[in-house]
Amino acid sequence: MSRIYPIGSLAAHPPSLSPGYKSTVLRTPSRPLIRIPQTMSELSGPVFGHESVGEKDNDLTLQHAGEPLGERIIVSGRVMDEDGRPIPNTLIEVWQANAAGRYVHVVDQHPAPLDPNFSGAGRTVTDENGFYRFVTVKPGAYPWRNHHNAWRPAHIHLSLFGPSFLTRLITQMYFPGDPLFAFDPIFNSITDEKARVRLISKFDLATTEPEWALGYKFDIVLRGREQTPFEDPHHD
Amino acid sequence: MTETATRPEGITPSQTVGPFFAYALTPHAYDFPELVTGNLLAGPDAGEVSGERITITGRLFDAEGNVIPDAMIEIWQADGEGRFAGHDAALSNSAFRGFGRVECEKDGRFTFTTVKPGPLPGPDGGRQAPHVNIGLFARGLLNRLFTRFYFSDDAAAHGGDPVLALVPADQRATLIATRGSDGGKTVYNLDIHLGGGAETVFFEA
Numbered sequence: 540m541s542r543i544y545p546i547g548s549l550a551a552h553p554p555s556l557s558p559g560y561k562s563t564v565l566r567t568p569s570r571p572l573i574r575i576p577q578t579m580s581e582l583s584g585p586v587f588g589h590e591s592v593g594e595k596d597n598d599l600t601l602q603h604a605g606e607p608l609g610e611r612i613i614v615s616g617r618v619m620d621e622d623g624r625p626i627p628n629t630l631i632e633v634w635q636a637n638a639a640g641r642y643v644h645v646v647d648q649h650p651a652p653l654d655p656n657f658s659g660a661g662r663t664v665t666d667e668n669g670f671y672r673f674v675t676v677k678p679g680a681y682p683w684r685n686h687h688n689a690w691r692p693a694h695i696h697l698s699l700f701g702p703s704f705l706t707r708l709i710t711q712m713y714f715p716g717d718p719l720f721a722f723d724p725i726f727n728s729i730t731d732e733k734a735r736v737r738l739i740s741k742f743d744l745a746t747t748e749p750e751w752a753l754g755y756k757f758d759i760v761l762r763g764r765e766q767t768p769f770e771d772p773h774h775d
Numbered sequence: 776m777t778e779t780a781t782r783p784e785g786i787t788p789s790q791t792v793g794p795f796f797a798y799a800l801t802p803h804a805y806d807f808p809e810l811v812t813g814n815l816l817a818g819p820d821a822g823e824v825s826g827e828r829i830t831i832t833g834r835l836f837d838a839e840g841n842v843i844p845d846a847m848i849e850i851w852q853a854d855g856e857g858r859f860a861g862h863d864a865a866l867s868n869s870a871f872r873g874f875g876r877v878e879c880e881k882d883g884r885f886t887f888t889t890v891k892p893g894p895l896p897g898p899d900g901g902r903q904a905p906h907v908n909i910g911l912f913a914r915g916l917l918n919r920l921f922t923r924f925y926f927s928d929d930a931a932a933h934g935g936d937p938v939l940a941l942v943p944a945d946q947r948a949t950l951i952a953t954r955g956s957d958g959g960k961t962v963y964n965l966d967i968h969l970g971g972g973a974e975t976v977f978f979e980a
């Protein structure tokens with residue numbers, strides 16, 4: 540079973556130079572990217588199976604002696620390819636601020652409290668149907684120094700591998716109705732509105748658990764389509 | 776349970792890794808187990824991995840020559856016989872994952888311990904010179920930056936490499952790691968520049 544990776548799909552990504560996000564200015568190469576053939580180096584990729592994750596790595600509320608403060612949530616969804624076919628057994632890494640908008644990272648200087656019961660890092664591997672599920676608390680918005688009175692909308696960072704070097708993706712998941720969307724140059728760096736709203740999770744009553752936690756759905760689409768004889772009659 | 780495969784509207788767009796990834800992705804200084812490090816020979820069967828033992832090191836710079844201390848660099852490569860983990864069934868390859876990841880240090884330095892990869896099949900039956908794929912993530916990078924590096928002692932093979940052939944001749948040196956030694960160990964040096972006079976060549980595929 541081979542895959543093809545249409546180059547046109549990359550149009551969904553933000554342009555690398557997005558001056559509203561100031562850090563892009565000195566960190567964007569000035570010359571255009573050189574397009575190269577997809578060789579074995581790009582069509583292969585690291586494999587992380589279920590042995591890569593601990594039993595409780597996908598529950599960020601169980602990593603300490605007590606429970607973290609904040610609104611408990613369940614984030615779940617499906618990882619799929621561009622044809623909508625599930626991507627099974629693929630690693631997802633997540634990290635986020637706590638409910639007060641503070642990261643445990645040593646460089647985070649936001650004067651909001653750390654939570655001794657919350658680190659904010661997790662991992663899981665999708666099941667055979669491409670499903671994943673995390674339990675965590677809803678992250679708070681936090682300020683940053685990009686411009687005067689700059690605040691990031693609440694978000695969870697996600698890192699995914701998929702089947703090859705070309706499917707590697709790091710992105711951020713947002714929450715519906717956030718009033719900060721209009722003011723955030725990172726969210727708005729994605730110029731295609733249809734692509735941008737794909738980063739907003741959906742509140743989901745079906746995965747909400749009574750008396751316990753709100754459910755948010757976030758499906759993730761990685762590059763790649765199934766190669767069919769119709770699309771390429773000369774190779775198998 | 777059956778799933779009806781409906782064609783999605785498009786892929787999920789990329790966002791920056793931001794400045795605060797280390798406690799999840801490179802957590803050696805934090806209370807979270809590390810999954811991947813810069814040592815590709817850390818496994819218990821590392822002795823079985825084929826290929827010359829090497830260190831790859833360099834520094835990362837922005838367009839004005841400032842070091843970038845808050846980037847994450849990933850590498851993906853074949854073993855000494857040109858085989859990729861998970862894709863070539865050869866037994867001796869099972870100890871080598873071929874994937875490494877580090878956070879740059881305060882002075883922008885990155886270091887990997889690995890083996891020198893062998894030559895690889897190229898498109899259309901050709902041959903690729905030994906190389907390592909690099910993925911670069913950082914605050915200020917909305918997308919992963921992708922490049923490759925080659926090895927200075929393989930100059931004879933570089934002429935026939937189908938990817939280097941696409942790079943203007945005067946920019947190829949930005950992709951060649953320089954062989955040297957340090958206390959008897961083979962060390963390759965490669966600085967990466969996101970801009971400025973020595974700007975590294977970056978790819979898309």
Ligand SMILES: [Fe+2]
Pocket residue numbers: 691694696793795
């Ligand atoms: Fe963040």
